[in-house]
Amino acid sequence: MQGKLLNNGLTIPSIGMGTYPLQGTALTEAMCSAVKSGYRLFDTAHSYGNEDSFGVALQEIYKQTGVSRADLFLTTKVGEKLRYGIGDGQLFYRRFKGEEKPIYETVKAQIENSLRLFKTDYLDVVLIHWPYPDFLPEIWYSLEKIYKEGIIRAIGVSNFRERHFERVLKEATIVPAINQINISPINTRAAQQNYCKQKNILIEVYSPLMPLKYSKIRDNLILQELCLKYKCSLAQLILRWDIDQGLVPIPKSSSSLRLAQNIQLDFSIEKNDIDLISSLNENFQYLPESIYCPGY
Numbered sequence: 536m537q538g539k540l541l542n543n544g545l546t547i548p549s550i551g552m553g554t555y556p557l558q559g560t561a562l563t564e565a566m567c568s569a570v571k572s573g574y575r576l577f578d579t580a581h582s583y584g585n586e587d588s589f590g591v592a593l594q595e596i597y598k599q600t601g602v603s604r605a606d607l608f609l610t611t612k613v614g615e616k617l618r619y620g621i622g623d624g625q626l627f628y629r630r631f632k633g634e635e636k637p638i639y640e641t642v643k644a645q646i647e648n649s650l651r652l653f654k655t656d657y658l659d660v661v662l663i664h665w666p667y668p669d670f671l672p673e674i675w676y677s678l679e680k681i682y683k684e685g686i687i688r689a690i691g692v693s694n695f696r697e698r699h700f701e702r703v704l705k706e707a708t709i710v711p712a713i714n715q716i717n718i719s720p721i722n723t724r725a726a727q728q729n730y731c732k733q734k735n736i737l738i739e740v741y742s743p744l745m746p747l748k749y750s751k752i753r754d755n756l757i758l759q760e761l762c763l764k765y766k767c768s769l770a771q772l773i774l775r776w777d778i779d780q781g782l783v784p785i786p787k788s789s790s791s792l793r794l795a796q797n798i799q800l801d802f803s804i805e806k807n808d809i810d811l812i813s814s815l816n817e818n819f820q821y822l823p824e825s826i827y828c829p830g831y
C-alpha cells in the first residue's frame with residue numbers, strides 16, 4: 536500500500552501496528568509477525584511502559600526478518616507515566632500555583648531514553664500524548680527544538696481538539712504533522728477531521744477496532760451487507776474506511792492471524808459506501824479524556 540505524505544515531506548505507511556498493552560515475548564512475537572505480514576509502522580509511548588520490550592522486539596525483527604532500521608517507521612509519545620492506567624501528573628502538571636518545571640529537559644530525557652532503548656539514533660515520529668494544559672505550549676516548543684536538532688523526522692500531537700491547536704499554533708514555528716485520535720464509524724469527528732485537513736495535519740486513528748466490542752456494530756445490518764459486498768471482515772471494512780478517508784489506522788493485535796488479516800486490504804470502498812458507514816456516527820466517546828488528561 537502506498538504511504539501518505541506528511542506536511543514536512545516525510546512519507547508515513549498507510550497502516551501501522553499499535554503496541555499497547557503488549558510487553559515482553561508477546562510484544563516480540565506480535566511485532567515480528569507484523570513485519571512478516573508487511574507492517575513497517577509501529578506505535579508506542581513513554582506511558583505504555585513497554586519501550587524496553589519494544590527495543591528488544593526491534594533487535595529480534597532485524598535478526599529474524601532481514602528488515603533494517605531504515606525500513607521501519609517508529610513512533611513514540613512523550614507524556615506522563617501511568618499509575619493504575621492513569622497519568623500520574625508528576626512531569627507536566629504544576630503541583631502548586633506558579634510552579635515552573637524543566638519541560639525541555641523532561642521532553643529531551645524521554646526522547647533520549649527511547650533512542651537508547653530502541654538502539655537507534657533517530658525516531659521517525661514523536662507525538663505529545665495528551666494536551667497537558669499546564670505547560671502545553673512549552674512542551675510543543677521543546678519538541679520543535681529537538682526536531683530542529685535532527686533526531687526526529689516528524690513531530691505531532693495526540694488527542695488534540697481545535698482549541699489545543701489554537702493554543703499551540705500562536706507561537707509555533709512548525710505545524711504538527713500528525714494528530715493521533717480515535718475515530719470510528721460511531722465517532723467520525725467530522726469537525727476535527729476538517730480542521731486537520733485544512734491545516735494539512737494527518738490523522739492517525741488509535742483504537743480503530745474499538746467498535747467491534749459492541750454488538751450494535753457487530754450486528755449492524757448495513758455493515759454486514761457491506762462486508763458481503765466487499766468480501767471482507769468487519770475489521771477490514773473499518774480499517775479500509777479509515778484509509779480511504781486519508782486516515783492512518785494503527786490497530787493492535789496479539790494474534791499473528793489477525794495482524795495479517797488487518798493489513799490485507801486490497802480493495803477500496805466506494806464514496807457512497809464510505810458516507811453510509813459514516814452515517815452511523817453518534818459521537819460515541821469511549822475514552823473519558825479528562826481522566827487521562829485532567830484539565831482537558
Ligand SMILES: NC(=O)c1ccc[n+]([C@@H]2O[C@H](COP(=O)([O-])OP(=O)(O)OC[C@H]3O[C@@H](n4cnc5c(N)ncnc54)[C@H](OP(=O)(O)O)[C@@H]3O)[C@@H](O)[C@H]2O)c1
Nearest residue numbers: 553554555578693741742743744745770786787788789793
Ligand atoms: N494516543 C492515544 O491516546 C492512544 C489511546 C489508545 C490507544 N493508542 C494506540 O492505538 C493502538 C490501538 O488501539 P487499541 O489497542 O486500543 O485498539 P484496537 O487496535 O482497536 O484493538 C482492539 C482489540 O481488537 C482486537 N482485534 C484486533 N484485530 C482484530 C480483528 N481482526 N478482529 C477482531 N478483533 C480484533 C485486539 O485483540 P487481540 O489482541 O486479541 O487480537 C485488540 O485488543 C494501541 O495499541 C496504542 O498503540 C493510542
